[in-house]
Amino acid sequence: MQDFWRSYGLVLVVALLVAVLPFILPSTFYLRIAALVFIFSIAVLGLNLLMGFAGQVSLGHAGFFGIGAYAVAVAPTHFGVPVWLALLLGVIAAGLLALIIGRPILKLKGHYLAVATLGMGILLAMVFTNEARFTGGPDGMPVPRLVLFGWIARGSVTWYWISGVTLVLAVLLAVNLINSPTGRALRAIHDSEVAARVLGIDVARYKLIAFVLSAGYAALAGAYLALFDGLVTPATAGFMRSIEFVTMAVLGGLGSILGSVVGAALLTVLPQMLTVFHDYEHIALGLIMIIFMVFLRAGIVPSLAMLFRRRAS
Amino acid sequence: MPEFLQFLFSGLTIGAIYALVALGFTLIYNASDVINFAQGEFVMIGGMVTFFAMAAGIPLPFAALIALVTAIIIGLLLHVLAIEPARGASPVTLIIITIGASIFLRGVAAIVFDKNYHSYPGFAGSEPLQIGGATVLPQSLIVLAGTLLIVVALWLLMTRTMIGKAMTATATNRLAARLVGINTALIVGLSFGVSAAIGAIGGILVTPITLTNYDVGTLLALKGFAAAMLGGMGHPLGAVVGGLVVGLLESFGAGYISSAYKDAIAFLVILAVLFVMPQGLFGRADVERV
Numbered sequence: 001m002q003d004f005w006r007s008y009g010l011v012l013v014v015a016l017l018v019a020v021l022p023f024i025l026p027s028t029f030y031l032r033i034a035a036l037v038f039i040f041s042i043a044v045l046g047l048n049l050l051m052g053f054a055g056q057v058s059l060g061h062a063g064f065f066g067i068g069a070y071a072v073a074v075a076p077t078h079f080g081v082p083v084w085l086a087l088l089l090g091v092i093a094a095g096l097l098a099l100i101i102g103r104p105i106l107k108l109k110g111h112y113l114a115v116a117t118l119g120m121g122i123l124l125a126m127v128f129t130n131e132a133r134f135t136g137g138p139d140g141m142p143v144p145r146l147v148l149f150g151w152i153a154r155g156s157v158t159w160y161w162i163s164g165v166t167l168v169l170a171v172l173l174a175v176n177l178i179n180s181p182t183g184r185a186l187r188a189i190h191d192s193e194v195a196a197r198v199l200g201i202d203v204a205r206y207k208l209i210a211f212v213l214s215a216g217y218a219a220l221a222g223a224y225l226a227l228f229d230g231l232v233t234p235a236t237a238g239f240m241r242s243i244e245f246v247t248m249a250v251l252g253g254l255g256s257i258l259g260s261v262v263g264a265a266l267l268t269v270l271p272q273m274l275t276v277f278h279d280y281e282h283i284a285l286g287l288i289m290i291i292f293m294v295f296l297r298a299g300i301v302p303s304l305a306m307l308f309r310r311r312a313s
Numbered sequence: 314m315p316e317f318l319q320f321l322f323s324g325l326t327i328g329a330i331y332a333l334v335a336l337g338f339t340l341i342y343n344a345s346d347v348i349n350f351a352q353g354e355f356v357m358i359g360g361m362v363t364f365f366a367m368a369a370g371i372p373l374p375f376a377a378l379i380a381l382v383t384a385i386i387i388g389l390l391l392h393v394l395a396i397e398p399a400r401g402a403s404p405v406t407l408i409i410i411t412i413g414a415s416i417f418l419r420g421v422a423a424i425v426f427d428k429n430y431h432s433y434p435g436f437a438g439s440e441p442l443q444i445g446g447a448t449v450l451p452q453s454l455i456v457l458a459g460t461l462l463i464v465v466a467l468w469l470l471m472t473r474t475m476i477g478k479a480m481t482a483t484a485t486n487r488l489a490a491r492l493v494g495i496n497t498a499l500i501v502g503l504s505f506g507v508s509a510a511i512g513a514i515g516g517i518l519v520t521p522i523t524l525t526n527y528d529v530g531t532l533l534a535l536k537g538f539a540a541a542m543l544g545g546m547g548h549p550l551g552a553v554v555g556g557l558v559v560g561l562l563e564s565f566g567a568g569y570i571s572s573a574y575k576d577a578i579a580f581l582v583i584l585a586v587l588f589v590m591p592q593g594l595f596g597r598a599d600v601e602r603v
Contacts, residue, residue, distance in 0.1 A: 119580035286417025
């Protein structure tokens, strides 16, 4: 029973949060922000599986995010594909791309991997910007509504529930993965690649699994954001988005599932709150990032957990 | 042929700035293992402070000096206030701190100055020179000469002075450097100051050609980082070569293949090089201890 709580307590916490928030939040404006938090949490969760558990950096995840977002825009508009199928195709396409380029890219280590993924992200962003025939170029393009069995998904409340339920499922999948032999192999790779290989772990294969999975998470989140906004622009898949994802993952705490949600929430809610500072918005954001990282080095959730544990004992 | 020369000169000019940014990355990385993503902001500070000092009626040499000193002070403050307090944190935590610092510096620049593009006249006039049928701005030659001068000065500093040797020692092994009596905290701080100065000089030199704005640092940091990795991280010569190669690829790619995809061409080549040489052009394969 204790094992059950240790593994799935987190899933229940997130599920409870999703279920209760609509009764606490005063207006649909806040539900909209909450939906955005959930959507970004999905992408950051995937990235955290790659960075926090497998220990592989990616500065190009906005590229996968963009594939998901543009799939639901381009396929229905130009090829008459139903939106739900386009969403599925986008996730599969991102996973396939990760599978193909993963092998050579994941051979690189540390900062070299960072620059290779960065390059990949920039190449994808350039395709979205320049292939204006399909993508509408720098101005972007409108995204059709998601229709399931004649029911049209629109509005903040609907998307709150879609993204909230998906996040709970994403957390469930991540928790299951981490507690499986695959999860243990990933953590072994994180601690020492050589030691993991000596133990007989197929390092390249497990890194690839984490990479493909995180690409799928990012593409799903990208598709949701595009469908929710009804518009997609190259900024969706830009370099700054990749940096934002990494920042969310690190701020919340690498290797912490709850940290992914906290990091996504902080960097989504904070800019909304900081708009009252007008011109001083960026100064405040930069300062907060520095202060959090100096005082909570392991990320918000792991650092606070450590603090509580120390106080309890 | 004139076309070729034209692309060559513009590629070298922009490549020189990437090289300076990459050098800044390399110096700080060597001394402290930090990838400083606020490196591009030093270039921005160099250009912006010079412009606004000149607008206030200060003659160019003094305006440039003010910009240089400002950048160095900011570089030192960055180290003392943001990097040093987080000493011992993981590299990725330190990277996020420098990203936070770059957002902060951009925010400050947007308020202290403004959000417009600025430029000032070239140091040797703006009458273009004709070289082999290509038109070259005198400022381009100044950028190239300035870069060469910085590289030589840096080389002399690193190989001929005690400070440089202390920097090399700190880069090689921080603990061992401390044991022989080197004040490593001071050396790391110094590397931030020197990096800031190099970036600022790049900004001061290139602004008459490329213009400046509070936001130019992001793209420069990205290209400079890519250039440093292409050359092999931690390798000063690699950083310079990497910067020039990225600049040339962009220029020739834009001229002969597609201007819309010029960044793509540079990154494709970087990816191809890294697949064949995973440690960059000049990097050495290191052995991992278990």
